[in-house]
Amino acid sequence: MIQAVSDQKKRMHPHKFTMWVAIGSILMMFAGMTSAYIVKRSQAGWMMIEIPGIFWFSTLAILLSSATVYLSLRSLKQREMKAYRRWLGITAIFGVLFLALQIAGFKEFAERDIRIVGAGSNASYSFLVAISGLHGLHVLGGVVALVVMAIMAVRSSTRNYNTVPLEVVATYWHFVDLLWIYLFIFFNWMK
Amino acid sequence: MSTETVSHAHDATSTSHSHEEHGHDHHHEESFLTKYVFTTDHKMIGKQFLITGIIWAIIGGLFSVLFRLQLGYPDSTFPILEDLFGKWAAGGRISNEFYYALVTMHGTILVFFVLTAGLSGTFANILIPLQIGARDMASGFLNMLSYWFFFLASVVMFASLFIQTGPASGGWTIYPPLSALGQASEGSKLGMDFWLISMALFIVSSLLGGLNYISTILNLRTKGMSMTRMPLTMWAIFFTAVLGVLSFPVLLSGAVLLLFDRNLGTSFYLSEIVVKGEILPNEGGSAILFQHLFWFLGHPEVYIILLPAMGMVSEILSVNSRKPIFGYLAMVGSLFAIAILAFLVWAHHMFVTGLNPFLGAFFVLLTLLIAVPSAIKVFNWLTTLWKGNIRFTPGMLFAIGFVSLFISGGLTGIFLGNSTLDIHLHDTYFVVAHFHIVMGVASFFGMFAGVYHWFPKMYGRYLNNTMAYIHFWVTLIGAYLIFWPMHYSGLAGMPRRYTDWSNWQSFNQFQGMNSFISTVAMIVFAVQLLFVFNFFYSIFKGRKVQSENPWGANTLEWTTPINPGHGNWPGDIPEVHRWPYDYGKDGRDFIPQTEPIGANESKH
Ligand code: HEM
Ligand SMILES: [Cu+2]
Numbered sequence: 203m204i205q206a207v208s209d210q211k212k213r214m215h216p217h218k219f220t221m222w223v224a225i226g227s228i229l230m231m232f233a234g235m236t237s238a239y240i241v242k243r244s245q246a247g248w249m250m251i252e253i254p255g256i257f258w259f260s261t262l263a264i265l266l267s268s269a270t271v272y273l274s275l276r277s278l279k280q281r282e283m284k285a286y287r288r289w290l291g292i293t294a295i296f297g298v299l300f301l302a303l304q305i306a307g308f309k310e311f312a313e314r315d316i317r318i319v320g321a322g323s324n325a326s327y328s329f330l331v332a333i334s335g336l337h338g339l340h341v342l343g344g345v346v347a348l349v350v351m352a353i354m355a356v357r358s359s360t361r362n363y364n365t366v367p368l369e370v371v372a373t374y375w376h377f378v379d380l381l382w383i384y385l386f387i388f389f390n391w392m393k
Numbered sequence: 394m395s396t397e398t399v400s401h402a403h404d405a406t407s408t409s410h411s412h413e414e415h416g417h418d419h420h421h422e423e424s425f426l427t428k429y430v431f432t433t434d435h436k437m438i439g440k441q442f443l444i445t446g447i448i449w450a451i452i453g454g455l456f457s458v459l460f461r462l463q464l465g466y467p468d469s470t471f472p473i474l475e476d477l478f479g480k481w482a483a484g485g486r487i488s489n490e491f492y493y494a495l496v497t498m499h500g501t502i503l504v505f506f507v508l509t510a511g512l513s514g515t516f517a518n519i520l521i522p523l524q525i526g527a528r529d530m531a532s533g534f535l536n537m538l539s540y541w542f543f544f545l546a547s548v549v550m551f552a553s554l555f556i557q558t559g560p561a562s563g564g565w566t567i568y569p570p571l572s573a574l575g576q577a578s579e580g581s582k583l584g585m586d587f588w589l590i591s592m593a594l595f596i597v598s599s600l601l602g603g604l605n606y607i608s609t610i611l612n613l614r615t616k617g618m619s620m621t622r623m624p625l626t627m628w629a630i631f632f633t634a635v636l637g638v639l640s641f642p643v644l645l646s647g648a649v650l651l652l653f654d655r656n657l658g659t660s661f662y663l664s665e666i667v668v669k670g671e672i673l674p675n676e677g678g679s680a681i682l683f684q685h686l687f688w689f690l691g692h693p694e695v696y697i698i699l700l701p702a703m704g705m706v707s708e709i710l711s712v713n714s715r716k717p718i719f720g721y722l723a724m725v726g727s728l729f730a731i732a733i734l735a736f737l738v739w740a741h742h743m744f745v746t747g748l749n750p751f752l753g754a755f756f757v758l759l760t761l762l763i764a765v766p767s768a769i770k771v772f773n774w775l776t777t778l779w780k781g782n783i784r785f786t787p788g789m790l791f792a793i794g795f796v797s798l799f800i801s802g803g804l805t806g807i808f809l810g811n812s813t814l815d816i817h818l819h820d821t822y823f824v825v826a827h828f829h830i831v832m833g834v835a836s837f838f839g840m841f842a843g844v845y846h847w848f849p850k851m852y853g854r855y856l857n858n859t860m861a862y863i864h865f866w867v868t869l870i871g872a873y874l875i876f877w878p879m880h881y882s883g884l885a886g887m888p889r890r891y892t893d894w895s896n897w898q899s900f901n902q903f904q905g906m907n908s909f910i911s912t913v914a915m916i917v918f919a920v921q922l923l924f925v926f927n928f929f930y931s932i933f934k935g936r937k938v939q940s941e942n943p944w945g946a947n948t949l950e951w952t953t954p955i956n957p958g959h960g961n962w963p964g965d966i967p968e969v970h971r972w973p974y975d976y977g978k979d980g981r982d983f984i985p986q987t988e989p990i991g992a993n994e995s996k997h
Contacts, residue, residue, distance in 0.1 A: 247677030
């Protein structure tokens with residue numbers, strides 16, 4: 203059992219810890235979704251998914267954004283505020299780009315005349331849009347957090363070198379990135 | 394509407410007390426809004442949860458009185474119902490749609506809004522910082538959001554009661570296809586969307602709360618408060634939060650897919666269905682998939698409801714027996730075992746869905762395994778009571794009542810856990826009796842025990858004892874009179890979710906029994922109103938608490954001032970030197986956790 207408490211050595215900041223628990227919770231939601239997908243796939247009437255090619259580009263965009271958020275955090279730690287704000291902004295832009303590319307991917311289905319929802323739709327494509335849609339909402343949440351942080355960084359008159367808020371957001375951002383990588387592999391592997 | 398009640402109630406308490414709050418070094422003025430409404434003080438948030446929960450409990454309880462009227466007296470008419478509810482009770486009889494709406498809302502409200510938010514939300518918030526020695530939660534802001542998401546969820550659910558086609562009415566488990574198809578029933582129309590939106594908000598609320606509870610317990614304990622020196626309430630609330638954080642998101646997945654099926658024409662749960670002669674285009678969906686997702690939450694959920702009650706009961710039994718809790722580590726271990734097993738037994742709700750019997754056998758085994766930690770807990774509670782110097786305070790009576798109910802209801806679980814017996818018992822009144830006793834009434838008893846025990850800490854006053862004793866005895870006897878007979882009709886095969894059995898030869902023999910149950914239910918409901926009266930009356934007029942530690946308890950919350958301010962301790966947070974259960978040790982009645990270990994002290 204966890205015994206050593208009183209010795210206040212370098213422990214994780216409670217907000218960061220909270221974020222890790224939240225990540226566990228979000229993972230459970232996607233675990234629920236992907237298990238449902240697996241169950242459904244083993245049943246009759248499953249239609250093979252053709253993953254749109256654009257998804258490779260969105261994957262690249264979100265991968266790069268993980269690198270830029272890392273650079274932003276490093277700049278903040280070195281107190282280079284200009285670089286910090288620049289990388290923060292670039293990360294948010296990559297986030298928006300990711301979302302735009304995802305939406306473009308789903309537009310492709312419409313052109314190929316594949317129904318994702320509504321009459322004549324197959325559960326396989328509906329799952330694809332439900333799961334990546336939920337993931338997209340989480341990315342959107344991250345973008346909002348990044349934008350809020352960028353605005354605060356520009357507006358605040360006092361210099362604030364506290365790295366905890368950005369560490370929390372960066373942790374989350376790496377997580378939605380990895381989550382997408384997992385989902386992308388999952389969809390490609392379990393068509 | 395409930396904020397208003399909340400704020401008024403607290404306004405009056407604190408003004409009548411403000412003269413006692415001397416000695417606070419940080420007594421800066423707070424505005425009405427930041428103190429009572431958008432507060433980040435964990436104690437006030439706890440009270441907000443409690444009072445909102447009480448309001449929901451009255452509504453949910455009233456619904457059960459209404460449908461018990463129908464079940465108890467199917468041949469009578471009650472014109473007043475028509476006056477009140479119009480077409481829903483045309484001719485003074487509760488219509489079928491109305492009946493289903495009432496049962497569904499009764500279940501939803503009591504399971505989620507009262508026994509999850511009202512119970513965990515109240516006691517996790519009030520007790521965690523006070524018992525582990527922290528000034529507040531890890532994030533006061535998230536905590537405030539947690540309450541306001543619950544409030545929003547409440548508003549949406551409450552609004553759904555007034556929709557023209559009625560609220561959701563497919564049962565609290567909202568199984569598709571019924572819940573997925575608007576044309577299938579009135580309650581599956583707009584009311585169902587409101588239900589799903591409200592539950593999504595509710596899930597966000599309980600996730601935000603749960604994250605905070607976990608993070609606070611693990612990170613903010615005072616000096617010396619190792620995990621194994623925490624009161625059992627803290628362990629129980631910790632495991633509750635873990636269960637919630639890991640299982641509610643899965644329900645959210647299930648609900649999202651249901652929203653898709655309802656509004657976007659997908660076929661996750663729907664396949665080859667004909668409704669009222671209309672052939673639906675949906676193909677390839679699986680209704681059973683929803684049940685898996687639902688019960689993966691649903692079973693942990695019943696323990697989310699029960700564990701906080703178990704924790705509080707352990708604490709209250711020990712304090713009022715003036716004896717250490719028996720087997721502290723076994724109590725923690727069994728909570729842990731229950732929390733793990735809670736994730737591995739969900740399919741026992743699905744034995745008759747065509748589940749592979751081979752798979753079923755594993756779920757039978759794991760389900761019956763829960764009896765082991767449950768029995769350990771019961772044994773330890775009884776041993777704690779054994780030869781204790783028992784003080785029969787109202788809190789103690791409810792704690793003892795909890796143990797009784799948990800034994801009675803747990804035993805019937807063992808019947809149900811056998812998949813072969815379940816073929817006969819599933820969806821009968823036997824199940825209704827089982828879960829009402831073990832979960833509903835037992836957790837309510839835990840909650841009442843907690844309210845009676847910690848009311849002095851919350852409001853600096855006592856609840857009235859005479860009303861409390863009437864409340865206890867009528868509720869205990871009443872609960873057994875209501876639910877015990879249901880085992881018999883259930884064993885005879887009487888199905889749940891029917892409005893009327895009069896034309897059913899096999900079951901109309903139980904009509905007398907049903908009338909009896911309904912009568913008792915109304916009496917018990919009335920006595921709950923007495924409790925509510927006692928609660929609000931005592932906030933303003935109750936006997937004042939004179940000492941910091943009225944129960945002679947060891948835990949840290951009783952080292953704070955009688956009416957603690959924001960920050961809980963005026964000076965430094967006390968340091969902890971021992972576990973919380975040193976009662977009747979070395980000739981001393983109790984030794985608080987803050988007292989250093991003496992040189993000649995015996996081991997516990
Ligand atoms: C030894 C312990 C227990 C066992 C073996 C057990 C087993 C079962 C089984 C097999 C069912 C399904 C019956 C059916 O639908 O045919 C059931 C229903 C239920 N149990 Fe238990 N149970 C136990 C303890 C508990 C506890 C401690 C709680 C709550 C705190 C609880 C709450 C419920 C609820 C709410 C339902 C019914 C849900 C519904 O269909 O609406 N049970 N139990
Ligand atoms: Cu269960």
